[in-house]
Amino acid sequence: MKKNIRKYSFTWPIIFLAPFFICFFLFNLFPILYAFYMSFLDWAGYNEKVFIGIKNYIEIFTRDKVFWRSVLNTLRIGLVGFPIALILGLVFAAILSNIKKLKSFLQTVFFLPYLTTPVAIGMIFVFIFEQHIGIFNKLIEFFGGKAINFVGSPFWAPFVISFMIIWKNTGYFTTMYLAGMTSVSEDIYEAAKIDGASALQTFFYITLPLLKNVTIFLIITSTIYMFQLFDEANLLFTNQSMGTVGGPGQTSLTIVWDFYNQAFGANPRMGYASAMSIVLFFIIGIVSMIGLKLMNGKEE
């Protein structure tokens, strides 16, 4: 009997968990540990590695304004994009949950942007926001406004990326929220109805609190995604024949793009880029921990 218990509390869990953790260690964690090692080097990738201690970190924290600007850029793009997408997702989930006709069709349509490859999104959004012929500016002009060179402007370009995020994620968030709503038992709604609660009251006092976990989950995954933002920004600007690193005025230089430029640009600094990635790792770690605390705190 004892052996049996050990089997269930030791052997089998290990067997089932091992593939995941082995793969994780080998292909995800080990590379980051290696980056940790490289972050103490002065190395261009093709020359001798020189050990320089924590000099790279000192530079990041004392002299490198660009890195911190890229952090701000990333936050700016993400904090405009994701909250709007979240709110829209919630609103549309609420609307969708109230209709019967076309519900699953619309849900599928809304989800489509999430399926599109970033390469395509980058190209198409350049066309949509183009100053002279782009659809968006045609709309502005139709309503009497003046066309703006969105993608070429240091002020507007980050908003285009935020818009890409909203476009891409609204449907995904809608689906997630809708999933959360349908999992709320019908009985609760019936009870609320009997007690004379209005639709809005039901939504704010019953649905919303029950969606807290979905929301926190989405916020955490979005935050992680936000800090790793690269494809959208990079592809928006490099599809043009000559793209600038970081877009116009570098206001779209995200953390990972800065990392990419440091590591693989014309004057590569692999060691320094690695140090940046480790700092990013800790930023994500800390932010996620806070998120997790929130999540667990709510459960208890």
Add this chain to the structure above:
Amino acid sequence: MKRKLLSVLLCTGMLASMLAGCAATTAQAPAEAQSTEAEAGAEEASSDASAEGEVTITYWGWDVSNFAQPLMDKYHELHPNVSFEPTAVEWGDMIPKTQQALASGSELPTIIPMDLGLLGAWKNIDDIFVDLRDYGIDPSKYNQALMASTTDDSGKIFGLHEAVNPAAIAYKRDLAKQYLGTDDPEEIQAMLQTYDDYITVGQKIKEASDGKAFMFHSGQAIAEWFYFASTTPNSENGAINATTKYTEIMDLLTKFRDAGIVDSYQNGTPEGNATYADDSHIFFPCPDWAVSYYIVANDPDGAAAGNWGLIMAPKGYQHGGAAMGITTSATDEQKQAAYDFITWAISSEEGATLMKDTAGYITHDTTINTGDFAKRSDEDVFGGQDISKVFYSDIASRIEIASPSPYDGDITNVRNDVAQQVMDDPSIDTAAAVQAAKDELATIVTDTSVEIK
């Protein structure tokens, strides 16, 4: 339904792997066939050093289908023992991919093409390239400005340019006639001798068209022109000459902008390219390759009607083009074969002719490029004007190239970006533009040891 989906997915996966396997084997089959052919043909081609054994040359580049592939096919036909494996890599990905390969210790290709605009960055890591002098290159027979750009401080020649790419100014004849009263290239040339002339003429166009027509379509395009025409070195003695260089460019750009003769399209975008066919943009900076890639491609009707004319810019300049380098990590056989291939393509009658016919690139080997060699077949686009003479004798001999610096890529990108901002915001003057450019440069140049002057 659920089961069906899963099985569909699994089947696709299996199918894909099978097909991938098949494709791999079919790809090998012709190679084997070729190798037997090679043995048969080896005797014929025995005079070349590279004809001794089987050798495969790898190549990464953005210009495979129209430039590299035809030359490689032909060369393989002539020397069956030499095979090629070209890989299409986007222009902007060349350096990142090479850095990646170097850092991870992966293999580099045998031949790397280096764009003129990034030559300085390649020069920085020119240890990865062989010295072409070791293979007996004769630098004296090539265009000297181009050769100087691929020679480093120690005299090492780390690359050989593919072609000369002189740049001029093209214009639409019908619009010139309408607004300037003439479409004759000589008369237009006489009107446009200096940059100030352009402003005068541009304003004339503006008035004649009631502000509908612009002389140029894009501030980025003319900033690019001013940049290539400037001979101020981008960097000297560990400092970037940002102020001097950008002042030169931005000064002209703001003048052109304030005169209202430049439209605000972004250069090289499909929207910007569409202006080649419209009737409100007249003049376009025009390197020789732009004739086919821009004029004929975007304005097929105008090209067919011979509606274009060509004049020289105030300064002769080279725009675009690439030099090929051979990597040191290749085997000796590969290096020799690659050298033989490159010199065949650029310095043999046969290769240079093929390059001219397929890619439209004109070799800068002065022993080949003589007499009527550079006679273009597309002069009817220009209504029969002798554009070959304009490009390859009038301009080519006057070309000056600022010496490459490792920061050229960044300096170019920033120039392009700020040029657009200057166009979008009329309140930016030269000083503000230069300052913006310097700030941007400080952001993206990763080399902290360099000073931005």
Add this chain to the structure above:
Amino acid sequence: MKVIKKILTWVPLILLALVSLIPFWLMFSMSTYKSEMIFQNNPLIPSNFLMENIKTIMESNFVHSYLNSLFVSALAMVLSVIVCSMAGFAMTVYQFKAKKFVNTLIMLTMMVPTQIGIIGYMIEMRNLHLNQTLIPLILVWIASGFGAYWMTSFIQSALPMELVESARVDGAGEIMIYLRIAFPCIRPGLVTLALLQFLWSWNSYMYPLLFINKQENYTIPIFVKSLASAYRTDYGAQLTGLTLATIPILIFFALGSKTFIRGLTAGAVKG
């Protein structure tokens, strides 16, 4: 009142549907143009150059790149679904001492920004002599933190422990229980995760960009980007390639969307 409610419901829905669909339509519509002609016309109305564009990409490396993408994504999907569902199974079915710790660990894996380890990963792959193959593009997706987390919460809600217990009483081995009992119960979750994994790998850009150095190993995003020569970017052909690349995703999604959404629903209870 009813009318207002109707308007408030349908106007936003139609607007969002339009906003979701227009870029798709543009992608398709622009793919029917010769690159240079796109903006000399109204790109919202299709033209007649689609076949030519298809011919262009077929003459390049499209089919091969497509198969590479399918191969990489299918394998990444299958492996990660298996590995992650095993982890989720273990986290649900067994009671063991370090469970809380392991749970936190899985949460943490979800937060590891894999992209930033790319240099180390490259060096590692080279030492394993895998850098010339497509394998690195697969391996990196297997241990998906999101997947393990998702599977854990999904299995907790979808797999009744009584079923496992009774199977054990009947003498079934653990692997049998995983395959025969758990798998059918968690199928919607598997489909959901499979679709997401396929999608992420199919659309992935930075890894193939830096890893693939051979034409024959190109995946679609990289292939599409390579359709630009020195002086001309063939937008028409690029968009044709992208349109064709979107089709399998759409098919998978259309086939599985009911199951997919059911999977999300069940996962979201815990999630």
